[in-house]
Amino acid sequence: MGKSKALYAFSFLALYFSFCTITPTSSTSLQDDFINCLHENTNVDFPLLETLFSPERNVSDYKEVLESTAHNLRYVTESMPKPGFIFKPVHESHVQASVICSNQLGFHHRVRSGGHDYEGLSFVSLMETPFILIDLSKLRQINVDIEDNSAWVQSGATIGELYYRIAEKSKINGFPAGLCTTVGIGGHIIGGGDGTLLRKYGLAADNVLDAVIVNADGKLLNRAAMGEDLFWAIRGGGGGTFGVILAWKVKLVPVPETLTMFTVTKTLEQDPETKILSKWQRIADKLVEELFLRVMFRVAGDKTLTLEYKGQFLGEKGTLMEVMKKYFPELGLTQEDYIEVSWIESVLANAGFPTDSPLEVLLDPKLSPYVKVYFKGKSDFATEPIPPFGLKGMFKKLVEENTSSMFMIPYGGIMAKIPESETPFAHRKGTILKIHYATISTSEDGISLNKRTKWIREMYTYMTPYVSSNPRLAYVNYRDLDLGANTKDSKANFIKAQTWGAQYFKNNFNRLVKIKTKVDPENFFRHEQSIPSLPFSKRLSSW
Incomplete structure (x- = not known):
């Protein structure tokens, strides 16, 4: 034996x-x-x-x-x-x-x-x-049709390439997707895809007209062939679950010839009682939907924390000055803080490119200012402002780790008007802001990995009382295996996935499971957080 x-x-x-x-x-x-x-x-x-x-x-x-x-x-x-x-x-x-x-x-x-x-x-x-x-990196063709206000883009193309090709043909069209221009369009849209235009036009996934997917049988399907259930699922249900997305047909959105941007930095000494940040939390989701005003938290090597308030407005400087003077004078903006740009120039600025960069840098991911790093991220959504004592504790946790990174972005605007069930992305009405936590380093060993992982998990635990609950919500494009993971051939995957599935998708998770079971019953497309197929024992009773 x-x-x-x-x-x-x-x-x-x-x-x-x-x-x-x-x-x-x-x-x-x-x-x-x-x-x-x-x-x-x-x-x-x-x-x-x-x-x-x-x-x-x-x-x-x-x-x-x-x-x-x-x-x-x-x-x-x-x-x-x-x-x-x-x-x-x-x-x-x-x-x-x-x-x-x-x-x-x-x-x-x-x-x-x-x-x-x-x-x-x-x-x-x-x-x-x-x-x-x-x-899929060799499949990156993009065809922009300005007359139709649409574009077909293959999954291997980056967001930056799509932005460039749109700007190549029009100064008054854009697309509402993310800030990081090296992100692949295939995975970005299938997880939702938010960016600086989300308060005006919603997510990238909210602006998809058609798609081409390879299903588990190897068949090529467009929207008409795949049916509305599967088309619904791929607009926010997360990648690697329903098939291989080959291309998206996206709807272009109108943008003015002139946008206005600003960045204002505040130290904790300038806002010791967190009045400015507290005001931002109360109003950022309620401002005119043309204005996207986010906050970046930066920790310096000497453990000092600064807050950057970064605004982007679909309109001219004079109009934005009036809005800020009326609704947020506490920020203390001066006339010199406002910078007028075109939409494609705002893309470059948001991606961190120097102001004199040629547009062609968007075509070469190697030229991106984002360097490859050792990284761990987590996310939260908040439905009410974090109180001042909670913010002060948050600041204290942030400066404990010099590789920490954090930002908050406002929702509201059209995001609050789109029903939760419109797409799998359910973080809509009632969500005032999204929080992103990360620890980022250019080098790593076992000791530093453990230290940084411990920090971000402690930070996440600290924030528990101040964010959404039952379930505590998360963004699927900020994938986080701490929430749970599938295992190989495990019959328990469906049970375990109900926890993290609800965190990513709320009640939409149940519909995603049914669609998955219908289009991929053998669970051919799978990974650690793919939507599981229903166990055979539950299939008859679920239909």
Whole structure:
């Protein structure tokens, strides 16, 4: 009996390592099985040197491709699982074939658009190895139709590329998406996607007209073919659950030729009783919806904390001056603080580019001022202002960690008018602000990781009395595995997911589960926080 167990263990390890290192099994490698299967399922050629990367075939290229858009360095350390190989489709039929072949060959897979997933779930599998990576970065075509006020954009394109292509054709059109211009459009929209225009036009997902998705059967579906249930689910239900999004058709929104921006910095000495921040909390979600006024909390090396109030207004300087004088004179803005810009110039400013940067920097993610870091983030939503004593305790916690980062953004405006059930993104009426916490470092070891992780979890615990509750809400695009995670082939996933699912989606989680069960009953598309399919015992009673 002991001998057979040992033989079984040896056989299992041999199989595992043969896949991870892509060595041949019998006469053909698993890689070759995949390649052969691709050829059988697509008529469009794919040059192997440009599309397939593995440690065996090209170690340096494999490493470069893997790390190219891995923005959280925590997930490319030596201890992290790596994909057996990476496939970069150059045609939509290659994605279809990849899904079909992964299914036929039993390959677990991850799909990466821009690589900004907070927990690295688009390119790392912690729950299931071995796995392969399908990288969509070569699928980045954008077609802007100004007459139709729309654009088709493939999932491998970045937000910055979309912004550039819109501005290339129009000075009075924009799109309401995020600030970080290197984020991939595919993953951004499927999680909701908020930005500086959300109070006027809502989320990126609120402005989607159509989409193209590859389902679990490898079929290519547009909105009409997928049906309204699935179209609803992919506009905020989170990535990696329902299929592979190949492209979005988005609605462009009108923007004035002139926008106005300002940044005002306050120290704690200038606001010792938190009167300015308290006022901001009371009014930021109630101001005119053309105004987006956020607060950044910055900790310096000497443990001093400053607050940056950053405003963006869809209109000219004179109008904004009147609004601020009437509703928020406590901020103490002077005429010199206001800067008039175009919409695309506001994009550059919000992304942190120098003021004299050419627009072309948006086309090259390598030119982004955001550097790759070791990162852990968490989120909250608040329905009422945090009292002064709560803010003072929050300040104290922030300066305990010199790698801490935090910001608050206001909701309200049109966000309060869109019903919670309109899309899976349910943080609408009653939400006054969203909070983002992070610890960010350019280097990391075991000691610093533990220290920083401990800090952000303590910060999150401290904030408990001041944010939403029952459930405590979170933003799915700020993925947080501390809330809970799926495990491989676990029948308990549905039960556990009801907790974090409600935090991300409120009551919309139940509808997401039903749609998932209908379109992907075998749970082919899965990761640590994908929407689970219903257990078989519950399916008949749920329909």
